[in-house]
Amino acid sequence: MTTEERILTVVKQVAQKPVPSDPEESLFESGVLDSFALPDMVSALEKEFGIKVPDSDLHPRKFDSLARIADYISVRVA
């Protein structure tokens, strides 16, 4: 699977809701994620990609859309 496909799988598992097809669409504004699903998603991404998201990076804007998550993951795994 590609990084984008793995991210999509994680988001679907956490949200248990349909995910927007547009990777730029906000996962919050579209109602996919709420404040309490976000920490779960970050933990699931850490597990999936074997990374540790430092507290200084724990900001919703870094995880606001599939595209932003992909950007962040690409930096962390590089």
Next chain:
Amino acid sequence: MAFLRGFGSYLPARVVDNAELAARLGCEAGWITSVSGIEQRRYAAEAETLVDLAVNAANDCLSRTSIKAGEIGLVLVSSGSSERRFPGPAAEVAARLGMGGGSLINVPAINVPAINVPAINVPAIDIPMASAGSLFGMALAAQLAPSCGAVLLIAAEKMSTVIAREPLDKNTAILFGDGAGACVIDPDHGLAKIGHWRLHSDGSFAQDLRLEFGEPLHMDGRVVILQASRKLPAVIREVLEHAQQPASATSAFIMHQANQNLIVRVAQALEVAPEKFYSNIARYGNTSSASMLIAAAEWNDRAGFRAGEPVVFAGFGAGFHWGALLATGVG
């Protein structure tokens, strides 16, 4: 060494339920419960000041612990909703309790008798810190008690005036209530011995939860929940690991009552039954820095410390400031 002697609290009489608040905010009462676990909160009367709330909680605490004002060596007052820039409420609270100022003080507040006592001028320090203020105050009091004598720590908040500022934000207005809590920390004896504590601050998130003078409360709830969900379990683990105590052996967790969903999340992260986390947020909402001591006072009435059993206190909030403190019941 320092000990928790006892707790006290004060909640204003007026109950504001979700139906009343929902009608004012244009939302559903059930939505408030689902996103916060809050069913009602208390609002102080317009004439009831933050100092009134603090004095009432302090008197409840002094009465329950049978401690006289003259036995107190230091007063700490935590509040994030102080009504003026300076002075903070601490000195006035101490004076109203008969610990500073010797003249007759006319006290119009509920349940507070007029006092006429000699001036003893106990030092009174403000902790202008919302949410985690009582946790930080507890740690400071434990450190200062051996040199100052018994410390009266009070946390008081009148959040109803803060959330009433226009424009109303339903996401914050649903959360907060008014109230005050207190405890006495004694250098020599008490119900529980205060052990290790850890306090942390990170000012890089200062803009995400803040209250400017005269402006509405600003809170980016997603940032707060994301950070608190990670930092609270981590700092509780720090304290427990230092004491070589597994979380499962802790008899109770008494946290800042910010949001029921957050309390459950912290319990899950620590793999502890949520029932071990004392919660009264359904009845009082989030009373900011007062909430942990109000919860502690109720918990102490209902369950209380048992010899040798550890209890964890923890809080997270604006700053961000967060921390945890371990206290173990004495026989």
